[in-house]
Amino acid sequence: MRIRHLRYFLVVAEELSFSRAAARVHIEPSPLSRAIKELETELGVCLFQRTRGRIQLTWAGEVFREEAHRMLTFMEGARSRVHAAARGFHGRLRIGLADSLAQPRLTRLLACCREEEPLTEVRVIEMTVKEMVNALRHDQIDAGFTVHTELSNGFVKEVVWTDRPVIAIPKNHPLLSLDQIPLQEVARHSLILCHPELCSGGYDVIRRWFSEYTLPLPSTTQYVSGHEPMMMLVAAGYGIGLGLESQITLYNHPEVIIRPVTNDVPSAATFITILDQPPSEELGRFIARAQQVGNAITV
Known part of the structure; x- marks a missing residue:
C-alpha cells in the first residue's frame, strides 16, 4: 500500500468526483481511477459505489477513510520526529x-x-x-x-x-452605565458568540451560565468563527460579545469597551x-x- 494511494483516496472521498480529485492532485482522471482500483484490489473490498457517473463511499470506504487519516497522521508524525531528532x-x-x-x-x-x-x-x-x-x-x-x-x-x-467572563460593548451602548454587567442584563441584548462547533467548550461554559439563571440565550444571537470577527461585529453595533477575559482582551478595538460580568457569575476553568x-x-x-x-x- 503506497502513501500516495492513501492521499488519492482521501481526496476522492472528499470530492466524490474523479475529475475534481484529479485536478487537485495534478494527474489525469484515468490513472487516478486505476490507483483507487489497485487500492481496492489490495484491500479486497469496494471503497466506492459507482452509479451513473456518480460515486459514493461504501461503508467499508467510510471506515477506511478514518484509518487512512490515522496512517497518514502516523507517517507525518514519524517524519516530524525524525527531523526533530536530526535537529x-x-x-x-x-x-x-x-x-x-x-x-x-x-x-x-x-x-x-x-x-x-x-x-x-x-x-x-x-x-x-x-x-x-x-x-x-x-x-x-x-x-x-x-x-x-x-x-x-x-x-x-x-x-x-x-478565567473571568467579560462583555465586549460598542461605544455609546446603554450598558456602559454599569461598572459590572449582570447576566440578566446581558440576556436582554443581541449576543455575538463563538460558534458552538468551532468553540464548543466556550459555548458550553456560556450555556451553563445562562442555564444556572434559567435564562434563554437571546434568539438574535449570532455565531462567529473566533474572537477577532466578534470584536469587528461588536464595533459595528451588531450586538455585544460575551467570552473569557484572556481571550477577548487580546483583540482590543478602539470602538469596543470591555466590562466585567458581576461576581455572582462563576469563573471558567x-x-x-x-x-x-x-x-x-x-x-x-x-x-x-x-x-x-x-x-x-x-x-
Missing part, C-alpha cells in the same frame, strides 16, 4: 489547543518549556474539542487544552487556571486533558509547569 531534540510533546485558547498564559507556558527543557520539541495543533478527543484516543496528541466541562470516560482533566493512564515524564513536567503558570497568575 537535536530528544523528546516531543504534541499539544492540542481547542476553543481558540491562544492567550498570554499559554505563551508563558511554552516559553518556560523552551527555557527549562530545550531538548524537548513541543508542537501545538489547533483543533475543535471533538477533534481533540479523537486525537487523544488515536495517539495523535499527548494532551489538549479546553474549557469544556464534560468529556467522555477514559480521560483525565486537570485545572491549570481560571481551563483544563489540560489527557488519557486516563500514567503520563510520560515529559508530559508530567509539562502539566506541572502549566499549573505553576496558572498559580502565578491567580495568586
Whole structure:
C-alpha cells in the first residue's frame, strides 16, 4: 500500500468526483481511477459505489477513510520526529489547543518549556474539542487544552487556571452605565458568540451560565468563527460579545469597551486533558509547569 494511494483516496472521498480529485492532485482522471482500483484490489473490498457517473463511499470506504487519516497522521508524525531528532531534540510533546485558547498564559507556558527543557520539541495543533478527543484516543496528541466541562470516560482533566467572563460593548451602548454587567442584563441584548462547533467548550461554559439563571440565550444571537470577527461585529453595533477575559482582551478595538460580568457569575476553568493512564515524564513536567503558570497568575 503506497502513501500516495492513501492521499488519492482521501481526496476522492472528499470530492466524490474523479475529475475534481484529479485536478487537485495534478494527474489525469484515468490513472487516478486505476490507483483507487489497485487500492481496492489490495484491500479486497469496494471503497466506492459507482452509479451513473456518480460515486459514493461504501461503508467499508467510510471506515477506511478514518484509518487512512490515522496512517497518514502516523507517517507525518514519524517524519516530524525524525527531523526533530536530526535537529537535536530528544523528546516531543504534541499539544492540542481547542476553543481558540491562544492567550498570554499559554505563551508563558511554552516559553518556560523552551527555557527549562530545550531538548524537548513541543508542537501545538489547533483543533475543535471533538477533534481533540479523537486525537487523544488515536495517539495523535499527548494532551489538549479546553474549557469544556464534560468529556467522555477514559480521560483525565486537570485545572491549570481560571478565567473571568467579560462583555465586549460598542461605544455609546446603554450598558456602559454599569461598572459590572449582570447576566440578566446581558440576556436582554443581541449576543455575538463563538460558534458552538468551532468553540464548543466556550459555548458550553456560556450555556451553563445562562442555564444556572434559567435564562434563554437571546434568539438574535449570532455565531462567529473566533474572537477577532466578534470584536469587528461588536464595533459595528451588531450586538455585544460575551467570552473569557484572556481571550477577548487580546483583540482590543478602539470602538469596543470591555466590562466585567458581576461576581455572582462563576469563573471558567481551563483544563489540560489527557488519557486516563500514567503520563510520560515529559508530559508530567509539562502539566506541572502549566499549573505553576496558572498559580502565578491567580495568586
